[in-house]
Structure formats: C-alpha cells, structure tokens
Amino acid sequence: MDSPAVRLLAWYASKRRVFSWREDRSPYKVAVSEIMLQQTRISTVIPRYDAFMKRFPSWQDLASASPEEVAKLWEGLGYYSRARNLQKAAQIIVHEKEGKMPQKASEISKLPGFGPYTSAAIASLCFGEKTPSIDGNVLRVCARYQGHSLSYDDTRLRKEADLFLRSLMEEGDPGLLNEATMELGETICLPSGMPNCDACPFALDCKAHQEGNETAIPLPKKKAKVQTEKYTVLVFSYQGEIALEKRPDKGLLSGLYAFPMKEGHLQKEQLRSALSDFEVVDILPLGESRFHFTHRTWDMVAYQIQLKKKTDLYRFYSCEEIRNELALPTAHRFAFDSVVRRG
C-alpha cells in the first residue's frame, strides 16, 4: 500500500477543485486569496477575488489605492479589518521589502493580518517551506485519521496534527500537502453528517473510520456566548441624498461608512423627541433585521428620517455614490434597500 502522503497527493491531483488563485502561485495572488478565504465561503470569494485582482493586480497597485476603494472591492466579504490590514501589508512590502513578500512563515506572520495559518499556507505554497497550515478542516482530518478524541480547541490536537503533517511533508511537496489536506476536510471529511469515507484516500488506515467513530471526532468546542445588542438605525434623507457617518477606528465595522445608530429599539415618538435638534419632516419605518457577527448579534429596527434641511453632523451621499463608491456594511444593507425601494 502506498504511504498516506502518496495517496493524498494522488487523490488531490485527480479531484482538486479549480479556482483562479490555484492556477498561479505568485505570493501576491496566494496572499489575497488566503486572506479573503478566512471566515468567508469559497462561493462568496470567487467573484470578488477576480474583481479585486482586476483592479489591484500587484502589491504596488494595492498599496497606492485609496482605502475607500479597497473597502468597496471588499464589499460582501465582511470583516473589513482584513482589507485594511492587507493594504497595510502591501505598503510594508512595497516600501520596506522592495516589493517582495518574505519567504519564511515566521517573517510573513509579522505582516498585519497574517496569522500562523495564513503565513504557513503562503510559505509552503509559494516557497516550499515544510510548515503545516492548520485550520479547523485540517484539524478534523488529522484528528480522525489519528483517532484522537480531543476537542477542536485542545492544544494537544494541534500538536499531533502538526507532527502528522510534518511526517507527510517528508514525502512530498509541502504546499500541495497542506492544500490537499484542506481540500479533503472541505469536500470529503465533512464537519457535520457522515463523512464520505468511501472516496477518501485515508480510508484504509484512518483510525476513526476503522472504529466507526467518524462523527464523534473531534469533540466540539465550548460555545462562546453570543451577546445580542439592540439598535435603532437612522437613515437621514434630504432631497434624495442619504447621510452616512464614518465609524470609529476601533470596534465592529471600524472605519466604514454606515448609518448612525442609537442604542435600543426606539418608537417613532421617542425618536421624534431624541431628534428635536433636527428639522424633521417625517419619520418612516424601514423594517427590521438581525446581523450576526462572531460573538455578537445586532438586532436592528430602522427608520427613514426625512429632513427639511441638511444637518452638518453628517455627510450626505446620493444612492449612486453609496452603491458604486462606498462599502456600506452588509449589516445596514436592509435599511438602504428599503429606502431605495421607497424611492
């Protein structure tokens, strides 16, 4: 029987999915795709990756772009701090590293936004470093193959996975082995339901499969508490223009242009008195929505506040400008769509 590494690479050679970022191993393309794929589904990334690459084909193009344009091209991917960090990394690479990505994972991880997983993926894929990149998918495959009944957040599981992957890397291309293990976790050794062991190159010696333990390994993480916060979203409008404010540089949706909000769910009459300093013509409900961040949920109601006169507190934009030039956070999209529908 061939070794696990040989079987894994043979499986990957015939079953790998084709994505544009896999066709060219330039560090820039791999870095952008890896950052986009953090916490975002592949189907969401595909069209946005291509558009991003078209507009910013190199570190230089990204480094010199306006932050607003970068955010606009990031729209729909969420977690905008990734875009800001990626641009900062581009500026460091262009201005301090002669336009070249560092080659070692330990050096790559000093760039803003490049964690251990991403740094190892780039170092192995682009520069052949023997360093495992371990995310939840890879952890699951390794835990099942080795038969470890530990939870995802147990550091021993990560150490065992690291040792196992390093042993595979003695026999094949480190980047391909990292990528193949991820692919196996994403397409065959699935997190919920029964994995497709019949199609798995590890089935012959996978401990969990031999013992019928596939779905019990690894043990789930303890769930972090999700906090729910209530907000009233204010869409100030004046003659077809809408007010946005730049959110603070720290915290959720930091640095993005979004609608002003007030804490709590305010009724129309409460709003009217809270906005007594504004020249309000009418207050119209725009619906409600919930948006889930990693450990927080925003429970929102929205109102359109029609003004007799613009306020100096906010900048006003046309709907076209908001649609084409600014990255309105997905959390507030429902209120914008509702105003646009109203006309």
Ligand code: SF4
């Ligand atoms: S044999 Fe089954 S449980 Fe084991 S690694 Fe493959 S898909 Fe996962």
